[in-house]
Amino acid sequence: MAKILKGMQPEKFFDYFEEISEIPRGSYHEKQISDYLKAFAEANGCTAEQDEYYNLLIKKPASTGYENAHPVIFHGHMDMVLDKESWVEQDMLTEGVRLKVEGDYIKGDGTTxxxxxxxxxxxxxxxxxxxxxxxxxxxxxxxxxxxxGKRGGQQFDAKKMNVTGKRLMDFNWHKPDTVFAGCAGDISAYYRIPITYEETKADELFFQLSITGGVGGHSEFDIHLERANVLQQFGRLVNLIAKDCEVHFTDLTGGVNRYVIPGNMDNVIAVKTSDVDGVKEVVEKFADTLRNEYKIADKELKVTMVSAEKQEKVISYEDTKKIAKALHLLPCGVQSMSLEIEGLVESSNTMAMISTEDNQVSILSTIPSAVTSRKYDILQKMNDLAELMGASVDTFADCPEWPFRPESKLLATAKNAFKVLYGEEPNVEVSHSSLELGLFCSKIPGLECISLGPKAYDVHTPKERLDWTSVQMVWDHIKEILKELDD
Ligand SMILES: [Zn+2]
Known part of the structure; x- marks a missing residue:
């Protein structure tokens, strides 16, 4: 075995990390890594069960003196995001990660x-x-x-696999001096508006209407920064235009993915020749309004309207108004703040994408919340609005929250173990993002969870890197916690 990570501590960790890096393990392509880990477990005297999706449950008996202690669950995922820079030719589905070391960082060679x-x-x-x-x-x-979409966790049958532990340690965290102790759940929803098309009239002119330059950002980590959701602002603008003149959307598309706040949006619109000056005035005034409202959060926002090619058909005026009103009225941004943890967003909604097909416009939103009932209440608002305008809502990827339990015994043990090692308590953090642990909390009644991990940056991107110097600290923490879990 090539030893690129030779000399790094703890030695075994980097041996194993290097071994699994050689195995391609993109999501949906986990058979090879799953079989490998199963064989590894069995070779080390453990029992391993693999379900039909290749999820694994591996059991190792207690060490001497701990036979009567309650079991502890460790949790992680074997799949990874496959992404690479444009210049990389490597086929990540068939070849593992080519590890590189740069100072304190381990990276892929232009890949995740x-x-x-x-x-x-x-x-x-x-x-x-x-x-x-x-x-x-x-x-x-x-x-x-x-x-x-946490599909492995969704499908994992804790009962059938005979999971008996009620305390779980996860490793999907990235701050060695901080114990992660709770996160929001989320659900995604399509808001669907049926549309009819009309033939373009002789006196209509076409313009590309754009709002661009928004910072956007991650819909869960950045939502409190109050950046513009440009989809919402686009609806607001067309709503203003539609007040005094007949305006038509053409096919609408926009957004990046369901976890990204949209920072750019454009659409070709049609207006009557006699209305053009009035519309231009509304657009200019709106540009000023946005400049003023977002002078701190989103300084580079631009609103423009330039001539565009004539199209044969347009979305009807009535339906254009409906779409604009929906974009303007659907819940968007921070909806409630936590009163338990200062500065933490409790519930939010991000209208992330818009698309047009099969005679309907679909607006995709993702709703994270630390409180299930509030998540469903935001969804109810969408349903209520849909009922008023003859639209409909359908949902997917519903994941429950992992509730923060300040009184958790496992959290107390983790804090104490850290203090034994480093003389002070670790930070405890709760997040507005949604992790898989909420699913396990709902599958295993009474489950207590914490998450630990070394410093990692820019995950899910080709710039992903691990600070190898921070691994030993986490390993020492894990060992100390394990030692203290003797009851
Ligand atoms: Zn991930």
Whole structure:
């Protein structure tokens, strides 16, 4: 085996990380890595069960003296996001990650690294193979398809697989001095507006209407920054135009993906020749309004209207108004703040994408919330609006929250173990993003969870990198927690 990571500590961690990096493991292509991990577990005297999706449950008996302690679950996912820079020719479906070391960082060669969540897999391999550890009975859940809507976790049957633990440690975190202790759940929803088309009239002119230059950002990590949701602003603008003149959308598309706040939007619109001056005035005034409202959060926003080619058909005036009103009225941005944790967003909604097909316009939103009832209440508002305007709503990827439990015994143990090692308490963090752990909390009643992990940056992108110098600290923390889980 080539040893690119030779000399890094803890040695076994980097041996295993290098081994699994050689195995291609994109989401939906997990058979090879799953079989490999199953064989690894069995070779180390553990039992391993693989379900039909290639999720794994691996069990290791307690070390001497811990036979009567309650089991502990470790959790991570074996799949990774496959992404690469445009100049990379590597076929990531058939070839593993080509590791590179630059100072404190391990990276791929212009590709994602898969530290998310190869780090978790490598920690579990250490735990399963280390005979010197003191630990209660261990159950490792290594999920598939986490990166594609947490599908492995959705399909994982904790009862059938006979998971018995009620305390779980996850490794999908990225701050070694911080214990992650709770996160929001989320759900995605399509708001669908039926549309009819009309023939273009002789006196209509076409313009490309654009709002561009918005910063956008991640819909869960950046939502509190109050940046413009340009889809919403686009609806607001066309709503203003439609007040005094007949305006028509043409086919609408926009947005990046369901977790990105849209920062750019354009559409070719049609207006009557006699209305053009009036519309231009509204657009200019609106540009001023946005400049003023977003002078801090989104300074580069631009609104423009330039001539465009004539099209044969347009969306009817009535339906154009409906779409503009829906974009303007659908819940968008921060909806409620947590009163338990200062500065934490509790619920939000992001209208992320818009598309036109099969005679309907679909607006895709993702709604994260730490409180399930509030998530469904936002959804209800969408349904109420849909009922008023003859639209409809359908949902997918519903994932429950992982509730923050300040009184959790496992959290107390993790805090104490950190103090034993480093003389002070770790930070405890809760996030507005949605992780797979909410699913496991709903599948295993009474489950307590924490998440730990070394420093990793720009995950899900070809710039992903792991700060290898921060791994030892997390491993020491894991060992100390395990030692203390003796009841
Ligand atoms: Zn990920």
């Amino acid at each position: 690294l898969g530290a998310d969540n190869g780090v978790g897999v490598a920690f579990m391999m250490m735990i399963l193979s280390d005979e010197s550890l003191a630990h209660p009975p261990i159950e490792c859940i290594i999920a598939v398809q986490e990166e594609v």
